[in-house]
Amino acid sequence: MADIRVAIFDDDKRIRASLEILFTHTSGFSLAGSFPDCKNLLKNIDDAKPDVVLMDIDMPEISGVDAVKKIRSKNPELEILMLTVFDDNQNIFEAIVAGANGYILKNRSLDRLLEAVKEVHEGGTPMSASIANKVFKLFQKQNNPAVSEDYKLSEREKEVLALLVKGASYKMVGDHLKISYDTVHSHIKNIYKKLRVNSMSEAVVFALKNRLVNIFI
Amino acid sequence: MADIRVAIFDDDKRIRASLEILFTHTSGFSLAGSFPDCKNLLKNIDDAKPDVVLMDIDMPEISGVDAVKKIRSKNPELEILMLTVFDDNQNIFEAIVAGANGYILKNRSLDRLLEAVKEVHEGGTPMSASIANKVFKLFQKQNNPAVSEDYKLSEREKEVLALLVKGASYKMVGDHLKISYDTVHSHIKNIYKKLRVNSMSEAVVFALKNRLVNIFI
DNA sequence: CATGCAATCACCATAATTGGCGATTGACTG
DNA sequence: CAGTCAATCGCCAATTATGGTGATTGCATG
Numbered sequence A, B: 001m002a003d004i005r006v007a008i009f010d011d012d013k014r015i016r017a018s019l020e021i022l023f024t025h026t027s028g029f030s031l032a033g034s035f036p037d038c039k040n041l042l043k044n045i046d047d048a049k050p051d052v053v054l055m056d057i058d059m060p061e062i063s064g065v066d067a068v069k070k071i072r073s074k075n076p077e078l079e080i081l082m083l084t085v086f087d088d089n090q091n092i093f094e095a096i097v098a099g100a101n102g103y104i105l106k107n108r109s110l111d112r113l114l115e116a117v118k119e120v121h122e123g124g125t126p127m128s129a130s131i132a133n134k135v136f137k138l139f140q141k142q143n144n145p146a147v148s149e150d151y152k153l154s155e156r157e158k159e160v161l162a163l164l165v166k167g168a169s170y171k172m173v174g175d176h177l178k179i180s181y182d183t184v185h186s187h188i189k190n191i192y193k194k195l196r197v198n199s200m201s202e203a204v205v206f207a208l209k210n211r212l213v214n215i216f217i
Numbered sequence C: 001c002a003t004g005c006a007a008t009c010a011c012c013a014t015a016a017t018t019g020g021c022g023a024t025t026g027a028c029t030g
Numbered sequence D: 001c002a003g004t005c006a007a008t009c010g011c012c013a014a015t016t017a018t019g020g021t022g023a024t025t026g027c028a029t030g
Helices: A013-025 A041-048 A064-074 A090-098 A110-121 A129-143 A155-165 A170-177 A181-195 A200-209 B013-025 B041-048 B064-074 B090-098 B110-121 B129-143 B155-165 B170-177 B181-195 B200-209
Strands: A004-009 A029-035 A052-056 A079-084 A102-105 B004-009 B029-035 B052-056 B079-084 B102-105
Touching: A004 A013, A004 A041, A004 A110, A013 A029, A013 A110, A029 A041, A041 A064, A052 A064, A052 A110, A064 A079, A064 A090, A079 A090, A079 A110, A090 A102, A090 A129, A090 B129, A102 A110, A129 B090, A129 B129, A155 A170, A155 A181, A155 A200, A155 B200, A170 A181, A181 A200, A200 B155, A200 B200, B004 B013, B004 B041, B004 B110, B013 B029, B013 B110, B029 B041, B041 B064, B052 B064, B052 B110, B064 B079, B064 B090, B079 B090, B079 B110, B090 B102, B090 B129, B102 B110, B155 B170, B155 B181, B155 B200, B170 B181, B181 B200
Parallel strands: A004 A029, A004 A052, A052 A079, A079 A102, B004 B029, B004 B052, B052 B079, B079 B102
Antiparallel strands: none
């Protein structure tokens, strides 16, 4: 197995120095580069060719979050691990959305750091339980209308609507649900009445906007 | 501190029996109810008044996922912990979106189960690392349009597509853009070809999914 | 047991969409 | 200046969707 190449971005000279030593002398890792700021960020990364970027979240001038955004726009595949002092930092959340792959607290042990780098490199997501929880809750909220208005669609009607959202025609819905074309027609008429729309595309947009059906997956 | 009242839904008699014993005899917990299926789900919950519901994800007739949806529609505050055998189950994911608060593998220790119940009750989210990772990635994807692919739609075509998403018909698009019905038809044919779809609703869903047009959120 | 409601199906007429074949104009480009 | 492409328009045929008025079955509920 080739070493995991790590690039460091941190304005604290001592931390940088200790990380440099760590990744230079630990087998399985190698130091791709070490930088005190995010000037020439993309060029530095281009030269260093790291597998994993360690990014301090609190840096002067260009913040860690902005750096993540910048990196993501050019290197969508690069793994980025954020370094932070506090775990209730709003920046962490922004960094996640911007595309960071995980983060680790600065006061954790070096072993834990090595583990986290490995984990990120293997596609994982090292992070604290409290942030994981926040992400989870927000995810649910985004995907679950919970108490969005009740349009009183029957189960069958929701089923039909979900198929329409997937691009099905009347006939396809009928085939899929093993019911006749006319029954599909009937359900759709009722759906339109309840949602107060007059066409399939309106119904589809309505369903997506009001999260009556779940897309994604 | 009052006991945490736990209600059990599992079709496996032995598991139910052992959970009943566990929650009856462990201090800090009490058994609110125990049921082999989800018939009378809401009434059972109404009677049992649990703080936390333990729900088997694979049950006959009404699945655990549907049960979660049902509970959520009436008791948005109730904590639900899913029980499952495998952790790569698609159902888990659906359960999460439906509003489950966490899940635990059935083969874990009873201690771990008690911990998880406590954690859920305190607003946490016990779950395996692999699912947490999936949730995290999907969350990022949803919040980060990143670099949506370029489907090479012309400006006019984007304009037409945006109107379709608003529920417009051919005729309405024509009126709005002051062009003929046949020109609208022409644009739409080209859009369908570029997006590789064959109907308006498909095009609309495609546009929303891939953020080719900006609405809501 | 009447009442309502969900789910199923049928028929009809009209409207809308879809896909195919064109065409012309003007702007940009190598 | 020839070629390309976006934008515009037209016609035709086939398919699909929409809206209306029915009907029957079965289930649940008071």
